[in-house]
Amino acid sequence: MAHLRCALRRAASHQMPGSGKSTLFRPFSSGTGQTAEKNVPYHKTLKEESPRGKGPTKPLPTSAEVVVVGGGSLGCQTIYHLAKMGVTNIVLLERDRLTSGTTWHTAGLLWQLRPSDVEVELLAHTREVVSRDLEQETGLHTGWIQNGGLFIASNKQRLDEYKRLMSLGKVYGVESYVLSPAETKDLYPLMNVDDLYGTLYVPKDGTMDPAGTCTTLARAASARGALVTNILAKMLPRSPAIRHFISHIGAWAQILGRMAGVRVPLVAMHHAYVVTERIEGIQNMPNVRDHDASVYLRLQGDALSVGGYESNPIFWEEVSDKFAFGLFDLDWDVFMQHIQGAINRVPVLEKTGIKSTVCGPESFTADHKPLMGEAPELRGFFLGCGFNSAGKKTPGGEILSCPFRVTFSLAFRRFHHSLTDNHHWIRERSHESYAKNYSVVFPYDEPLAGRNMRRDPLHEELLQQGCVFQERHGWERPGWFNLREAILDYDYYGAYGHKPHEDHIYNQLLTDEYTFNFPPHHKTIRHECLTCRNAVAVFDMSYFGKFYLLGPEARQAADWLFTADVSKAPGSTVYTCMLNQRGGVESDLTVSPIEPEVQDSSLTPSFEVDGYYLAVGGAVAQHNWSHITTVLQERTFQCRLIDCSEELGMISIQGPSSRAVLQEVLDTDLSDEAFPFSSHKLVKAAGCMVRAMRLSFVGEMGWELHVPKEHCVQVYWAVMKAGTQHGVANAGYRAIDSLSIEKGYRHWHVDLRPDDTPLEAGLTFTCKLKTGIPFLGREALETQKATGIFRRLVCFTVDEKVPMFGLEAIWRNGKVVGHIRRADFGFAINKTIAYGYIRNPDGGLVSLDFVKSGEYMLERMGVTYPAKAHTKSPFDPENKRVKGIY
Numbered sequence: 001m002a003h004l005r006c007a008l009r010r011a012a013s014h015q016m017p018g019s020g021k022s023t024l025f026r027p028f029s030s031g032t033g034q035t036a037e038k039n040v041p042y043h044k045t046l047k048e049e050s051p052r053g054k055g056p057t058k059p060l061p062t063s064a065e066v067v068v069v070g071g072g073s074l075g076c077q078t079i080y081h082l083a084k085m086g087v088t089n090i091v092l093l094e095r096d097r098l099t100s101g102t103t104w105h106t107a108g109l110l111w112q113l114r115p116s117d118v119e120v121e122l123l124a125h126t127r128e129v130v131s132r133d134l135e136q137e138t139g140l141h142t143g144w145i146q147n148g149g150l151f152i153a154s155n156k157q158r159l160d161e162y163k164r165l166m167s168l169g170k171v172y173g174v175e176s177y178v179l180s181p182a183e184t185k186d187l188y189p190l191m192n193v194d195d196l197y198g199t200l201y202v203p204k205d206g207t208m209d210p211a212g213t214c215t216t217l218a219r220a221a222s223a224r225g226a227l228v229t230n231i232l233a234k235m236l237p238r239s240p241a242i243r244h245f246i247s248h249i250g251a252w253a254q255i256l257g258r259m260a261g262v263r264v265p266l267v268a269m270h271h272a273y274v275v276t277e278r279i280e281g282i283q284n285m286p287n288v289r290d291h292d293a294s295v296y297l298r299l300q301g302d303a304l305s306v307g308g309y310e311s312n313p314i315f316w317e318e319v320s321d322k323f324a325f326g327l328f329d330l331d332w333d334v335f336m337q338h339i340q341g342a343i344n345r346v347p348v349l350e351k352t353g354i355k356s357t358v359c360g361p362e363s364f365t366a367d368h369k370p371l372m373g374e375a376p377e378l379r380g381f382f383l384g385c386g387f388n389s390a391g392k393k394t395p396g397g398e399i400l401s402c403p404f405r406v407t408f409s410l411a412f413r414r415f416h417h418s419l420t421d422n423h424h425w426i427r428e429r430s431h432e433s434y435a436k437n438y439s440v441v442f443p444y445d446e447p448l449a450g451r452n453m454r455r456d457p458l459h460e461e462l463l464q465q466g467c468v469f470q471e472r473h474g475w476e477r478p479g480w481f482n483l484r485e486a487i488l489d490y491d492y493y494g495a496y497g498h499k500p501h502e503d504h505i506y507n508q509l510l511t512d513e514y515t516f517n518f519p520p521h522h523k524t525i526r527h528e529c530l531t532c533r534n535a536v537a538v539f540d541m542s543y544f545g546k547f548y549l550l551g552p553e554a555r556q557a558a559d560w561l562f563t564a565d566v567s568k569a570p571g572s573t574v575y576t577c578m579l580n581q582r583g584g585v586e587s588d589l590t591v592s593p594i595e596p597e598v599q600d601s602s603l604t605p606s607f608e609v610d611g612y613y614l615a616v617g618g619a620v621a622q623h624n625w626s627h628i629t630t631v632l633q634e635r636t637f638q639c640r641l642i643d644c645s646e647e648l649g650m651i652s653i654q655g656p657s658s659r660a661v662l663q664e665v666l667d668t669d670l671s672d673e674a675f676p677f678s679s680h681k682l683v684k685a686a687g688c689m690v691r692a693m694r695l696s697f698v699g700e701m702g703w704e705l706h707v708p709k710e711h712c713v714q715v716y717w718a719v720m721k722a723g724t725q726h727g728v729a730n731a732g733y734r735a736i737d738s739l740s741i742e743k744g745y746r747h748w749h750v751d752l753r754p755d756d757t758p759l760e761a762g763l764t765f766t767c768k769l770k771t772g773i774p775f776l777g778r779e780a781l782e783t784q785k786a787t788g789i790f791r792r793l794v795c796f797t798v799d800e801k802v803p804m805f806g807l808e809a810i811w812r813n814g815k816v817v818g819h820i821r822r823a824d825f826g827f828a829i830n831k832t833i834a835y836g837y838i839r840n841p842d843g844g845l846v847s848l849d850f851v852k853s854g855e856y857m858l859e860r861m862g863v864t865y866p867a868k869a870h871t872k873s874p875f876d877p878e879n880k881r882v883k884g885i886y
C-alpha cells in the first residue's frame with residue numbers, strides 16, 4: 001500500500017516546467033515499482049457478467065433503421081433514447097461487452113453547472129434519466145448517488161465564475177449556493193478552508209455508476225425492441241438496409257472513421273485517478289472540484305478517488321482494437337501533480353494509503369467538446385465521440401436522435417475540413433484544451449495552440465499595424481489593434497521538455513484580458529467603435545465563407561434554401577436565413593444574384609442560367625457548406641456549390657465618411673441613387689476588379705469589397721490612404737461585436753441557433769411568408785405563426801455601468817424567464833446591451849405586449865440590475881444610417 005505522505009516524503013522538489021514554482025512531482029513508485037493495485041473501485045463491472053463474443057441472442061435483422069456501434073455510455077444512451085422515441089429497429093454492435101472501453105472505469109461524476117446553457121440543459125436531462133426515469137421504467141436502481149458537488153474558489157475571479165454559473169442555474173432550476181469558508185467547513189469538516197475564498201455548493205450533483213447505468217439503459221432499450229449484440233464492427237456496412245449508422249466508439253473512433261472515409265479529429269490520451277484507503281469521517285461528503293489545483297475528489301463509499309488534468313498528459317499513440325476492460329500502468333511522474341493540491345484541500349489524505357490506481361484511455365478534442373452529428377463526408381454516418389472525460393453525463397441519444405438539438409458548439413461541423421485531418425493541429429489544440437480544462441472560462445480568451453493555420457491576404461499588413469488576432473475556424477481574424485506582436489509557435493506551456501516562451505507578448509495581452517470586469521482594452525475597443533460611428537473604420541473580414549451557388553436549377557435551390565425572396569435581378573443583395581425542417585435557423589447570410597461573365601475567375605465564375613454569391617460568417621462556413629450540400633443532395637437540384645473563401649478577401653469600410661473615402665478608390669458613382677443599400681456591383685478599386693456591396697454589419701453607411709486575394713493589399717492601402725484625411729482607423733471583431741449588438745444585428749450560433757425560429761428571433765421580415773414560394777421550414781413557421789410564439793428574443797439595456805457577457809439570468813416581475821445569450825457594451829449609447837430569449841412563466845404566449853409590460857432585472861453573479869426591455873434596437877431604430885442619412 002502506498003501512502004500519500006510517503007509519496008511526498010520520497011518526492012524530490014522539482015521545478016514545474018513553466019511555472020517557476022517548486023513543486024513535487026517525482027513519483028514514489030518509480031524506484032520501488034507499482035505500489036497500488038490497478039483496479040476500478042466499483043463493486044461490479046460487466047467484465048465478469050457474460051462470456052465474451054457470445055454473439056447476439058436473437059438473429060440479426062436483415063435491415064435496420066439505426067445501427068449503433070459501441071456499447072459504452074454513449075451507445076447505451078443512444079439506443080435508449082431512440083427506442084423511447086419509437087424507433088424499434090435498432091441494433092447495437094459491441095465488440096466485447098457493454099462498458100468495456102472507457103466507460104467501465106469512469107469516475108462517473110456529474111456536475112450540473114457549466115458555462116454553457118446547452119450543456120446545463122443536457123446535464124439536467126441526463127440527471128433526470130439516471131436518477132428517476134430509468135428506475136421508474138425498469139424498477140432497477142442505476143447506482144446513482146446524490147451526494148452533492150462542491151466547487152472550490154481560491155480567489156475572487158474563480159468565485160465570480162461560480163456566481164455566473166449560479167445565476168445561469170436559476171434559469172434551469174439547478175439549485176446552488178455560494179458558501180463562505182466557515183460554511184464550507186461546516187459542510188465538509190475534513191476540508192482545509194484556510195486558503196478558501198468561497199465555494200459553490202450544488203446539492204443535487206452526484207455520481208453515476210457505469211455498469212448500473214449502462215445495463216439499465218440497455219435493458220430499457222431492449223424492452224422496447226432494440227437488439228444488443230457482441231459483434232465487432234469490422235467494416236462499414238454500406239447497405240440501403242441500414243438507414244443510419246452511429247459510431248459511439250470513443251477512443252477507437254478513428255479506426256471506424258478511416259473505414260468510412262470520415263476524418264475524426266480527436267486524440268486518445270491516458271486519463272487517471274487513484275482510489276484511497278478508507279478515510280474516517282468522509283462518508284456522505286459531496287464530491288469536490290478544486291479547479292485552481294486542477295484536482296477533483298470523488299466520494300467512493302468511505303474513501304476518495306483523486307484525479308485531475310495534468311499539464312503533460314500521455315497520448316495513447318497506437319490505439320489497440322484488442323484493448324477491452326484494460327487499464328494502463330499509472331505514470332506517477334505525470335500524476336504526482338495532483339497530490340499536493342489534494343492534500344492541501346483534504347489534509348487527512350497525507351496519511352491515507354492508496355488502494356488502487358485507475359488509468360485508462362479516453363478521447364479528447366481540440367476544444368474539449370464532443371464531436372456529434374452527421375459527418376460532413378458521409379450522409380447517414382453519425383458520430384458521438386470525443387467526450388473529453390465527460391461522456392458519462394452526456395445524453396448522446398437525445399442529441400443524435402434529434403439533430404436540431406446538436407447545437408453548433410457540439411456539432412462535428414464546427415471544424416473546418418482543412419483542420420480535421422491535420423494531426424499537428426488536433427494534437428496541439430487537444431493538449432491545450434486538456435491542460436486548461438480547469439481554468440476559469442473568461443469571455444475573451446483565445447487558444448495559443450494550433451494558431452496561424454489559415455492567414456488571409458492582409459494578415460502581414462495588419463500584423464505590422466498591431467493587430468491582435470483571434471482564432472476562428474483555423475483563420476486568424478483581427479480582434480483589436482494594439483501592439484505589434486506575433487503569435488509564437490505553441491510551447492505546450494513547457495510540457496514534454498519544450499522550452500516555454502519567456503516573452504510572449506500576445507499571451508500577456510490575453511492574460512490581461514482575464515477578467516469578468518471591463519477588460520483593460522475596453523478603451524481601445526471604444527476608440528475603434530466610435531471611429532466607425534463618427535468617421536470611418538476598416539474591417540478585414542476576409543475570413544468570411546464565400547460560396548457560389550450556380551447552375552440550371554440554382555434558382556429553384558435558392559427558393560427552397562433561403563427564407564427571403566432572392567429571385568431578384570443581378571445587382572441586388574438580400575439578407576436571409578436558412579432553416580431546418582422545424583423552422584430553426586441554420587444560418588443567416590447575404591445572397592447576391594449575379595450575372596454570368598465571360599471570364600471564369602474567383603470573382604466571376606462561369607455558369608449557365610442562374611448564379612448566386614453567398615457570404616456567410618467565417619466561423620460557421622463549414623456548417624453552412626454542409627447544410628447547403630445536404631439540402632442540394634436531398635432535393636437533387638441540378639446545381640453546384642463552389643467554395644471561394646480562400647480565393648477572395650473581404651474589406652469592409654464603414655462609417656459616415658465611407659462614401660467620401662471610397663469615392664476616391666472606386667471607379668463608380670456611390671450616390672444613393674446609383675448605389676443604394678443592399679446592392680452590389682463589379683467595379684474597379686485602385687485599378688483592380690472587385691465586387692463592391694453596399695451592406696453593413698455595424699449599422700453604418702458602408703461597403704464591403706470582395707477582392708481577389710492577389711489584389712487585397714493594393715486595394716487595402718488605397719483605402720487607407722484615401723481615408724487618412726477622414727481619420728480612418730483599423731478595427732477588429734471586438735468592435736464588430738459591440739457595434740452589431742448596439743444596432744441589434746444577430747450573431748448566428750449565439751443570438752440565433754438551430755433551435756430558434758425567425759419568428760422568435762425578430763427576423764420574420766426575412767421570411768417570404770406572404771409569397772406562395774415554398775421553402776425549407778416554411779410549414780413549421782406557418783404553424784408557429786398561427787399558434788403564436790412562446791419565447792422571444794428581447795433586447796435589454798442596463799443603465800448602471802456594469803459589464804455583461806452572456807449567461808446572466810433575466811428576471812421579469814420577480815420571476816426568472818430566461819437568460820442572456822449575448823451581451824456587450826455599446827459605446828455610442830454608452831450602455832451595456834444584452835439579448836436573451838424570454839418565456840412566459842405561466843406557459844402562455846410571449847407577445848410584444850407581454851415584453852413591454854414587464855419590469856426587468858438582469859442577474860449577474862448573483863446581483864440584479866434594473867434593465868429596460870426594447871422592442872426595437874436602441875441605436876438608430878429607424879435604420880437611417882445604413883441609408884446614408886446622418
Ligand SMILES: Cc1cc2nc3c(=O)[nH]c(=O)nc-3n(C[C@H](O)[C@H](O)[C@H](O)COP(=O)(O)OP(=O)(O)OC[C@H]3O[C@@H](n4cnc5c(N)ncnc54)[C@H](O)[C@@H]3O)c2cc1C
Pocket residue numbers: 069070071072073074075093094095096097098099100101102103104105106107108109110231232233234248249250251252256271272273324358359360361362384385386387388389390391392393394
Ligand atoms: C479516468 C477517467 C475518469 C473519468 N471520469 C469521468 C467523470 O467523472 N464524469 C464523466 O462524465 N466522464 C468521465 N470520464 C469519461 C467517460 O468515462 C467517457 O467519456 C465515456 O465513458 C465515454 O463513453 P463512450 O461510450 O463514448 O466510449 P467507450 O466507453 O469507450 O465505449 C466505446 C465502446 O465501443 C466499443 N468498440 C470499439 N470499437 C468497436 C468496433 N469496431 N465494433 C464494435 N464495438 C467497438 C468498445 O468496446 C467500447 O465498449 C472519465 C474517463 C476516464 C478515463
